[in-house]
Structure formats: C-alpha cells, structure tokens
Amino acid sequence: MSILRLFTRSARRSAPAARERLQVLLAHERASTGSDLTAILREEILAVIAKHVQLDGDRVTVKVDRDENVSILEIDVEIPLDAARAA
C-alpha cells in the first residue's frame, strides 16, 4: 500500500467538493434565471392565495427543477398559523 501512496498524493479529494458546489449553485440558478415563467407564476400564485390567507410575499418560493423527461415545478408557501382569513 505504501508504494501506491507515493504515486497517488494523499491530498483530500476535490471532486466531491466540485459536485456539491455545482448542485447547490445550479439549483439556485435554475430557479432564478430559469425564465420569466417562474416570476409570473410566483405573482399569480401569491395573488390567489392572498385572497384567502394573509401572507408575506417573501414566503412564496417557486422553483423549477429539471429531470431527463420532465420539469418539476416546486411551490413552497409558508403560512403563519394565525393567518387564516374568512374567505
């Protein structure tokens, strides 16, 4: 084993770091630069929910994730417990 070490530098592997950084970065970039579609959806979804529930504009996130065959639209709405409004 010791002879192998001589040749394979025992430094930390950098590929896993590259992979992780890319996954985080691209999840973010796909959501933000994805298209105007996410912005439009966000506005309209917010408007619909706001008719029934009082909520903060920052608490709605719309993300588009990509798969080989489909895009996944992920909508996250945070509603405070006391915000339910009579419709």
Added chain:
Amino acid sequence: MGKVIVVTSGKGGVGKTTSTAALGAALAQRNEKVAVVDFDVGLRNLDLVMGAERRVVYDLVNVINGDAKLPQALIRDKRLDTLFLLPASQTRDKDALTEEGVERVIGELKRYFDWVICDSPAGIEKGATLAMRHADVAVVVTNPEVSSVRDSDRIIGMLDSKTLKAENGERMEKHLLLTRYDSLRAERGDMLKVDDVLEILSIPLLGIIPESTDVLKASNLGAPVTLSDARSAPAQAYFEAARRLAGEIVPVTVPGEKRGIFGKLFGRKAA
C-alpha cells in the same frame, strides 16, 4: 429531410469544433451525406480542423447575403466524398448572420444532406442562439470541470426555451458529450466522474471522449480524428457516439477504465 444537429456548450474551448469534425467524418464514413457548418463567424476554425482552410472561397455569410449560391460555398472533403464543409466568414460584423438567412440556408441544406451539423460559437449571444435555433438534436459538449458543467446547464435551459422546437411546444432532444475525460484522475477523485456530470445535468449520455494527444495530432494534420487515426481511443469514442446519434443502441464504454496496475501507477496506456 436531413437532421439538424447543433454542437454547443456555452463555455469556450471545450471541444465543439473537434467534435463537430469528428462526428461529421464518422457519420460520413457510414455513407451518409453530411454537411458541417461553422457558425463561429469572425473566429472560424472548422476549416482548419478539417484541413480545408486553403480551399475556402465563399462562406456562410456570402450565401446568406446572396453573394454566392450554396453549392458554390460548400467544400467537398478530399478524403470522404459524402462530407462537406460550409465555412464561416472572418468578418468582424456580428450582425452578419440574420435569422431569416440562417433559416433559409439550413432549410436548403436539410434537403440535400442526411445530417447538418452546426458548430456553435462559445457564449450565449446571437451566434450561439442562431446556431441552435433550427436544430432537431443538440449535442452538449462538456468537460468534467465546474465552469463547463455550469455553462452546459445554462445552455440546456436555452435549448429548452429559445429554439424553434421549444417555441412550438416540442421536446428538444439533447445529448451529453463528455470530452477531455481522464478516467485516471476521475478514479482518484480529482475530477468529476461521468455519473456526477450525468446526475447534475440530467440529459442522456452520447459518449465519453478521453483526453488524448491524438486529438492535437489530428488537428495539426488538418484531419478529423475519426479520419486521421481511426483506431485511436478518441476516434473509437467518437465512432461510438456517431452510432448512437444514428439511433443504434451501443453500450457506453468509459475510455481507459480497464487499466491494470501498471496503467494506474504510470498514467497512460502505451498505445
């Protein structure tokens, strides 16, 4: 009607031109009629890689402007008579390519050729968007390296939104061509692995081209690597990719992965 392929990447210098020439020559060796089209206006290079730089008379922009007819601008390869090149111009005028002009030329090429392979310039500007605009299939050339993967992701987003196919609500067929792959470094954990890149980009794999001096040798000689040294590792990988493009089902081999202990210790295979 022929198929239009765009070879694209976002990032520069990852191997688009090399791949366009190699895939074009590989498909032409199957006796299919192939036109490779250089969209890198101002920085043409496909003519050099194909060894046709001294035979350029007219170019894509001349055809678009009506200064030349398509058959006058097409250069037939000296080695393969089913392979043709439509060179880019060296003009500095970025607006030389027009949307209507490109549409007309691609439409005409599709009638005569089985494959029209468009070598995209780097970047996400007009040249790159026009090169992908009329494509039926995209080959996304990526190096196993963070900035290349990021740019490929961006380009995939554009392929899904800015192409005619996407605008018509159709699905753009996209394939990953992983180039300059060094399996030794990937195995050591110093380079992103095939599976890492595939997982991140989520498009099907067309092929893995090894990092190899044979590619440089081929470009020095002015021949696509699939012509100059058909038995070399990168040529074999491009032949495999071409078969997949043509619809054959071929298992993907990771070049150089079956190296023995000596290969592992001392780097490259003797071949």
